[in-house]
Amino acid sequence: GAVVSQHPSWVICKSGTSVKIECRSLDFQATTMFWYRQFPKQSLMLMATSNEGSKATYEQGVEKDKFLINHASLTLSTLTVTSAHPEDSSFYICSAQPGGKVYEQYFGPGTRLTVT
Amino acid sequence: AQKVTQAQTEISVVEKEDVTLDCVYETRDTTYYLFWYKQPPSGELVFLIRRNSFDEQNEISGRYSWNFQKSTSSFNFTITASQVVDSAVYFCALSEAPGANSKLTFGKGITLSVRP
Numbered sequence: 001g002a003v004v005s006q007h008p009s010w011v012i013c014k015s016g017t018s019v020k021i022e023c024r025s026l027d028f029q030a031t032t033m034f035w036y037r038q039f040p041k042q043s044l045m046l047m048a049t050s051n052e053g054s055k056a057t058y059e060q061g062v063e064k065d066k067f068l069i070n071h072a073s074l075t076l077s078t079l080t081v082t083s084a085h086p087e088d089s090s091f092y093i094c095s096a097q098p099g100g101k102v103y104e105q106y107f108g109p110g111t112r113l114t115v116t
Numbered sequence: 117a118q119k120v121t122q123a124q125t126e127i128s129v130v131e132k133e134d135v136t137l138d139c140v141y142e143t144r145d146t147t148y149y150l151f152w153y154k155q156p157p158s159g160e161l162v163f164l165i166r167r168n169s170f171d172e173q174n175e176i177s178g179r180y181s182w183n184f185q186k187s188t189s190s191f192n193f194t195i196t197a198s199q200v201v202d203s204a205v206y207f208c209a210l211s212e213a214p215g216a217n218s219k220l221t222f223g224k225g226i227t228l229s230v231r232p
Binding site for chain 2: 044049102105108
């Protein structure tokens with residue numbers, strides 16, 4: 001149980017285009033989902049926290065207009081990187097927190113984004 | 117503010133050696149959780165352990181053991197008789213303050229290489 005999927009697993013896009021990454025909790029309902037970014041050989045940095053049905057809370061320094069997060073249902077959150085640039089190339093990882101279990105997070109397999 | 121320090125960046129050992137990965141944390145809360153994750157080359161985070169601040173008992177799981185010492189704010193991880201498959205990046209993480217959005221703060225990670 002507690003499986004989180006991400007789609008796509010990798011994507012290459014051209015500079016200036018937008019790309020959407022999906023995060024799904026497959027066998028549980030996630031009231032909260034988190035989005036992390038990981039640059040090569042670096043740690044995971046939290047980008048934003050999203051609660052189902054409400055606006056995401058972004059960490060300091062993360063542009064909310066560039067990284068659009070939608071948590072439309074209890075099993076799906078999406079991250080859209082708008083007008084992507086090469087510096088947005090990174091490994092994006094989501095995690096999902098089951099309702100009522102505030103210290104449990106289940107991580108997706110990650111999405112590798114390359115912007116050319 | 118919470119902080120996790122993994123002072124070791126890279127460790128290289130020969131198979132069957134024991135290795136300890138250090139983790140020191142900072143938090144103002146009395147209630148918090150500590151985690152260890154493994155990130156193999158595939159990128160997917162593998163959950164290893166979660167320990168709450170009120171449980172200082174050491175834990176052993178197969179070749180893995182954890183030493184939690186509140187007095188020194190440390191949560192160290194030992195792999196006994198290391199194997200090549202243990203080669204990965206290991207992250208220590210901290211989550212403080214109970215609530216709906218318990219954010220994880222990650223250390224910078226330790227790259228462990230186990231040579232045959």
